[in-house]
Amino acid sequence: MKFRLDPQPLEWIDRSESVSFRFEGQTFSGFSGDSLTSALLAGGQKLLGRSFKYHRPRSVLSMANHDVNALFQSSDATNIRGDVTPVSEGVDLRACNVNGTLANDKDRYIGLLSRFLPVGFYYKTFHKPKKFFPYWERLIREKAGLGEINTSWSATRQPKRYGFSEVLVIGAGPSGMQAALSAAEAGADVVLVDENPRIGGSLDYQLANEEAAAKVRADLKSRISNNAKIRLMEAHYAAGWYTDHYVPLVGPEGITKMRAEQVIMATGVMEQPSVFRNNDLPGVMLASAAQRLIARYAVKPGQRAVVLCGNDEGYRAALDLIAAGVEVAAVVDLERVGKRGEWAKQVQAQGITVLDHSAIYEAQGKGALSAVVVAPFNGKGCDAGKSHVIPCDLLLMSVGWAPAAQMLYQAGAKLGYASQAEQILPRELPQGIHACGRLNGAFTLEQRLADGSRAAREALAQLRGEAVVSELTVHRDTQSHSHPWPIIGHPKGKNFLDIDEDLQLKDLINAAKEGFDNIELMKRFSTNGMGPSQGKHSNMNGIRVLASVTGKTIDETGSTTARPMFHPVPVSALAGRRFRPERLTPMHQWHLKHGARMMEAGQWQRPEFYAPSTAAGAVTAAQREQSIVQEVQAVRSGLGLIDVSTLGKIEVMGPDAGRLLDVVYTMKMSTIKIGMTRYALAVDDSGVIIDDGIVGRIAEDRFYVTATTSHAAAAFRTLSLKIQELGLNVRLANLTGSLAAMNLAGPASRKVLSALTDVDLSEESFPYLGMREGTLLGYPVRLIRVGFVGELGYEIHLPANAALEVWEKLMDVGSAHAIRPFGVEAQRVLRLEKGHIIVGQDTDGLTNPFEANMSWAVPLKSKPWFTGKPSLARLKNSCERRLIGFRLPQGFSPKSSSEMPKECHLIIQDGEISGRITSIAYSPSLGRIIGLAMVDLPLADANVPMQVKVDSGAFVAIEPCATPFYDADGARQTADLTEVA
């Protein structure tokens, strides 16, 4: 580690723990706490990457999470940001976007073609002729991509947390730390977040060697760590601002969604590069990058340096270089050195040459910086004739700052250019949003601390609902810290304005001249600011260039705004852990023990079918089919039991209960006799079917309503809405979770159940569609004679805690009749044999009851009102399609599954789509395939064979047939099998 300095007072590295890793096949070692970039630089690796378009050699620019040309690739991650990612033992890294090796990138000569690749080149060159575009697109994508994705990735899921705070302070530099302390000391609950692993911000690198700063630093840090009202979140970045101060904080472990009442943005400023020829050579970096390298990682950024200054901070950086043992060949100041402050005097006192009214005209070097060409500068351009060369391997740029104001824009703040500061500053902040520190134009340490306190004071006043007059501008510096035009033209170009996208100065000028002279248009045409750093070091210079070309002010030119999230967020952090609560019925464990394969039904888990022979592991399609057939046969010939606990179960009580149900459901419910049930069909205002179930009457003023599994919550919501709208005297009890339910179905059901209950099950006292209350194994139960599966059957509704015992008892007693548990699939077949629809499967978002052959459920004449009535009255005679039953020929057996008609396959008549299969299954009871299809009229009434287009593209003929397919007169629903026979 030949470029490692002696220990620095504030360094982040732990020299007791060394870490070794590989880069481009070579072994490097660093210390725990190093970033990938710092460890590589310490080991003498200066070349870190290649540029996006021209494959030029690149290295460090910012060390601030914006180094888009030092992106690395490991076996399982790509676009790893070397400047901020900590080294980890054994990691094997390569450079991104390299053809061959980093040192011998085969594409490095593309740069020589750059004059044939002007701005807008892609748009202009490749769109004609159109048929060649795919070829060009493939080539360009291959050449220009960033990194490779490992397609055999393994999913990682990170936790997602929810956080709350009264005051959220973003950025833990001096002003942010002070704001957090002031707020906390005034009693507020504060979260202080910083993207870096340690707090301190620029206090710890820019002012690392300042004696006056040392005291402030020690004081702030100890007070923060001792203040219980401050929750400190290091290594988390605020990725965006969302309505009502919702700020995602992204950390190494995942995302915390912070809901704050007040947000203080102390996000600071981003140092901006100067634009001159070859400003992208390795060795040319921002002054703050060198200061970070020295103070955080004890890495010597070069041997012999030139510092380009457009502000005081550059002189501070020059002093830091000297302290780190770097020879400073010269300081080049864009303006007059006499206007600089104390630091400039110290530099001059050390005998360093200061060349003022000068700029860097170009940087020179092959693969890395070896010299700079300095020329007189008049504020607009250089006098190249009077240039001279200074050999150096390091050039620091300290010419200005752009506010990290992305989240201010997102929050709706108004910002404007302050010409005194030569910086965009906040003008008007929305309620609950505050800005302080350098983001707000406060630059000296005293100003920054005072501004932090001020922001905290204003946040607290707003928090307490007190009136507050903002003193936003009080602590701003009167001196500028940015140069208005650090941009130097050069006839040979290569003066990069956006190093993400390899955009040169002339590209932006040409874009403006071609008419893309609006900041948003220019961005999109030139791609300025569209690379991985999203304009963090190109947007400000882009605005300056456009303003200059158009002769407008910076404010008139405007700024593009960064959408949230303005910094890349890993998808694993966004996704978080799967959080989808599941509801389980009381019999869930029993189902699993007995070979049930579970499926999702809304929030619920339900048995799809049972495969008892194969208790665990995968089930073949044939085994699945066989299980379903056996379950169907058990119900038809003996006995089956299905868990229907997932049904919506609502009790409706009160004098207006009947009126309510009359409004919500199509059929008249207020006339149901006590102890009887009626089919319940619900439509919306437009007459579309939304739910079905049954309504039973328990007492004069008490009803029991069931709804489909997926519509249970909506049914409750609709019922309560109508109560509110009409002011009805009704109470609802949602019993969906507290009651379980099961359906005992099959010819033997009466015999088996009668032995266990005190309810008289005889046909005379408990007829079809009846509902009775009684006890079963001593538990209170409600029994309902239902007909969904088309056999004699009883739905048993009972307390959830009794359900498993009753279920097991029924299975036990039923074993004499070969009882089988059956799942959702068998139930679907059973109901299909009866021609019963499933809402949402056989109906879609436009199906009305007439199309579903349920005009019997629409009493337009006898009921004055129900939801959707006027629509149905209108639709009654204008249906354009109808649900029909169909079957396939006996013995239909396709060669492959792609020849098999399936749900959603289309019916094609004379080349036109004329219908769609909604349900299809093999019917064990009929020994052939049957189904339902929604078919256009008049074809639906024509009773002719129809053609279904199957997956293979072939046509299969289906023949319409009447429904129910099975037991058309419903005899089996009302009697024992023996009575039928």
Next chain:
Amino acid sequence: MKLLDCADIGKRPITEFDYLGEIRIPPSDADESTWADYVFNRNGAPGVLRERWYHRPTGRWFIFERDTLTDQIIGQVDASEVRYEEPHYEIPA
């Protein structure tokens, strides 16, 4: 608005609510165009609307006045203020 400040249940995330929209009363014995207007058209002009919101965790309906321009809740309305009589519809002869 991502937090809905309700006098009864406090500030809750709007993800806990289902939004029904502006209070609208089904017209009785409406002709076809009146009924179609009720079923299919909604008022999109910005302004203060009385809207129904359903809070799923408590199973309660609320009526809020909201300025749709600023997306701010202005007040809460008692259900009795906006009750309506059950409509009726006779099929035209």
